[in-house]
Amino acid sequence: MTAQPDLARAAFTDLARHGDRPAVLSADGVLSYRELASRVDDAAARLGTARRLVVLAAQNDLDSLVAYLAALSAGHVLLLAPADKPEALASLMHAYDPDVLLRSGDGHGVPVLEERRNGSRHHLHPELALLLSTSGSTGSPKLVRLSHTNLTANAEAIAEYLGIGADDRAATTLPLHYCYGLSVVNSHLIRGAGLVLTDLSVVDPCFWDLFRDRQATSFAAVPYTFDLLDRVGFADEDLPHLRYVTQAGGRLAPEKVRSWAETGQRRGWDLFVMYGATEATARMAYLPPDLAADHADTIGVPVPGGSFRIDPVEDLADGELVYSGPNVMLGYAEDPADLALGREVHELRTGDLARRQPNGLYEVVGRRSRFVKIVGLRVDLGQVERILADMGITAAAAGTDDRLVIAVEGGHDGGILAKTLAGTLGLPRAAVVIHTVEALPRLATGKVDYPGVLGLASPEPAAAGAAGATRAAVTDHGATGTATPAGPAPAGRADDVRTIFAEALECPVVGDDDTFVSLDGDSLSYVAVSVQLERVLGQLPADWHLLPVRELGRRRKPRRRSPFSFLETSIVLRAVAIVCIVATHVELIMFQTAHLLFAVAGYNFARFQLADQRVTRLRRQLRGVARIVVPSTAFIAVAYLLTDHYTVANIFLLNAMVGPEAVTTQWHFWFVELLVYILLAVAALMAVPWVDRLERRAPFAFALGMVAIALLSRYDIVDPGLPKPPPVFWIFALGWALARARTHLHRITVSAITLVTLPGFFGSSVRDVTVAAGILLLAWVPALPVPAFLRRIIGWLAAASLYIYLTHWLVYPLLLPVHPVLAVVGSLVLGVGYWALCRWLPAAAGRLWARRFSSTARPRQAAGAPLEPR
CATH class of the missing domain: 3.30.300.30 (ANL, C-terminal domain)
Structure with a gap:
C-alpha cells in the first residue's frame, strides 16, 4: 500500500515551512528547519513509498530524530524501541518481525537503514502511524497503537497550554522512545520551536553549559529528576532564558510540588504538573502554574480538546476517571495481526479513582485496578x-x-x-x-x-524505597568491617619475612624452607606479598617466589630513600590495565587493555602453578581457580539480585557458553568467564601424566607448542565453540611462554610471534600496539620505576584488579552522572574495598573457628573452682 499524505501527518512533518529558523541545537552546531527537512526527505526516499513496518532503535541524537520524522512523513508505521536496551529491542524484533530496522549512524542526520525485505509482510491499518510500549513494558509485545491524528492533536494541545512559540527551545532530558520525551519533540516541532538535542544528564555540568549556550527555555522532568536537581543545586542556577519546567511520568509528592512551584516563582519560571498515559499519546491533564502551590494535590484540568467524567464505582465513594479526546489511542497490539485493526477504543478508562473539586480541578485519590x-x-x-x-x-x-x-x-x-x-x-x-x-x-x-x-x-x-534497600545491600557486601588494603605492617613485624608470608597467605605455620609457591601463593596474592617484601628487602630477584624463607631473610638490607621505586613489570601492567579498563568503560578515555591481562595471567600461571609434582600442582591450580570463582560468583549473585542486567548463567560463569549472540549487559563478565575456562582446561591438560612429563622436560618448547595450537583459533582454523568472545588462549599462551623463556633467543622468539600475530586481530591499530607493547615490556623489562609515593597504590590496584573488574560494572553507572573522574576513582576504591573484604573474611572466619575449637577443647572447670583469668 502506498502512503498518502494527510493534514494530520503534515502538521509536524512539513518542516520546510519554518524556513531558516533553528530546529536542532546541539553541542555540534545548529541545524535549521530547512536543513532538517532536507535530511528527512533523503531518509524518507531511502525508505521508499511502499508502506512498511519500521523499527527505530532510538536515542537522543540527530540520526534518530531524522529517522523518526522520515518514517512518519513517508507514511510508514513506526515502532519506537530503546537503542540502549538490546534485550528489549531483540524482543520487539522477534515479536513483530519488522520490514526495516533504523539505527543511528555517524550523527550527521543519516540513519543506518537495515532492510529486511523489499515490501511488507504485514497488513497495516491506514490510520496506524506509531507503536509505543506501554509504561513499564518496554520489550513487551503489548504496544499502544497511535494514529497521526492522535499525535497531532496531543502535540497541539500541549503546545497550546504551554504557550509554545517559535522562540522556545526545549532540552531533550527524556528518551525519544518514551511517550513523554516524544511529546516534547512533537509539541515543539508543530510550532516551529527549537530542540536542544542532548543525551546528557541534568547532573552533568556540561548539560547546563549547553542549556545556557543554546538559550533553552524549558526542560521536562520525572519525579526522580527533581531529586537530581536538588543534588546539583538547580534552584540557584543562573538560567536567564528558562521559562518553564514540566513534570509527568509519575506522581510528585504534593509537598515537592509546592516547594518547586515556589522556587519557580522566586526564580522567574513556571512549573507545569501534568497527568497522562501512553494510551492518551502522552497528556490528559495539566495543573496551571498559578494554582500549583495552593492545589498541589490535584492533577488540574483536561488538556485542550479533552474532557473527563467520573463513573461511579460500586461500594466506593469516589468514581473512576474516564478521559475522552482526539488523542485517545486506537487500541492495543499484542501481535502482528493486530496492526490491521482500526479504532477499538473511543475513551480511556484510566483505572484511577478521582473526584472533581468545586473549583473544577480533578484530584486522583487512588487506583481502582490496583496498579502501582x-x-x-x-x-x-x-x-x-x-x-x-x-x-x-x-x-x-x-x-x-x-x-x-x-x-x-x-x-x-x-x-x-x-x-x-x-x-x-x-x-x-x-x-x-x-x-x-x-x-x-x-x-x-x-x-x-x-x-x-x-x-x-x-x-x-517510604521515600527510601528500593534505593535505600540497594544502598543497604551494597553496605552489607562491600563497605562494612575494618578490613583495609594491606599497608605497612606494624613495627617489628614488617621486617619478618615469615610473618609477611603467614599473614598474606593465611598460613599459621611457615617454615624456613617454605617458598611462596609451596605455600600456595598465586597471582592474586603475589602482588600483596611482593610489595610488602620489597619494603623490607629492596628490589626482589626475578625468582623470589621460588626462594625459601631462609634465603629471602638473608637478603634483608636497608633501603635508601629515593623518589622512585622499582616494581615488577607484571604488577605495573596489571594496575595500569585495570585503570584503563574502567576509564574506557566510563568513556573518559578509549584505551582498551583487557586482553593484555590474559598475557599477564598466562605469565603468572606458568610461574606459580607449574611447580612441584603433578598431583600437588593440580590441587594448587584448582585452589587458584577457586580464588577467582568464589569472589566472582558471590559478587555476580549480588548484582543479579540488585539489577535486571544479568542471568543465572552469569552467576555460574556460563554466559560465554549459553549467552546471547548480541552483546548485552550479560557479557560484562566475559573476561572472568574465559579466564576460568582457560585455567580449568589447562589444569585438566596438565593432569595427564605424559603431558606433565613433556612439559617438565622442555618447558619453553612446550609453551611454544601451546601458542601454536592456540593460533589455530586465532586464525579461525579451529572454532573454539564459544558463541561470541574472540579467541584469547593464544595471548594467555604467549604469557606462558614468556615465563618459561630463559635466554635472549627465547625472548626474541616470543617477541617475534607477538609482532607477527597481533596486528589486525582487534581491528584497531591502537589496541594492537597497546597489547603488543605490554607483552614486549613483560619480555624485556623485569621492573619499572614508579614514583615512591604511588608504589603502594599501584600494588593495591594490581592486587585488586579482578575485584575492580567485577565491581565497577555496578559502581560507575551510579557515579558517572556526577563526573567521569569520580566514576573511575569510585570504581577503583570500591574494588580495592571488595578485595580487602575478601582477604579479611576467610581470616576472620578462621580465627572465629579457632576460638570456638579451643573453647570446646578446653577441659571443663571443676565445680567451685575460681574462674581462670583471660
Missing part, C-alpha cells in the same frame, strides 16, 4: 496475587510507588519468593518485600486489609 508504579514500571497488584495463587500460595499484595509489599500465608521462603517475583515482574530485587504471616490481615467485613498489608513493611520512610 515502581521505578517506572507499572505493576498490577491483582496480577501479583494471581501469580502466587497459581503457585498454590495465598497472598495479598499492596504497595507504593517505591516498593511492593506482599503478605504470604504459611511457612514459605520469603527470599526465594521475592526473587522469583522480582524476575517475573522485571523489578529490582530490593523493591519486593515479602512477609510470611499466619493469616492475612482482614477487616471486620472479612475483606483483606490492604493498608494493614502495607503496614507490615519496615518503618523506614
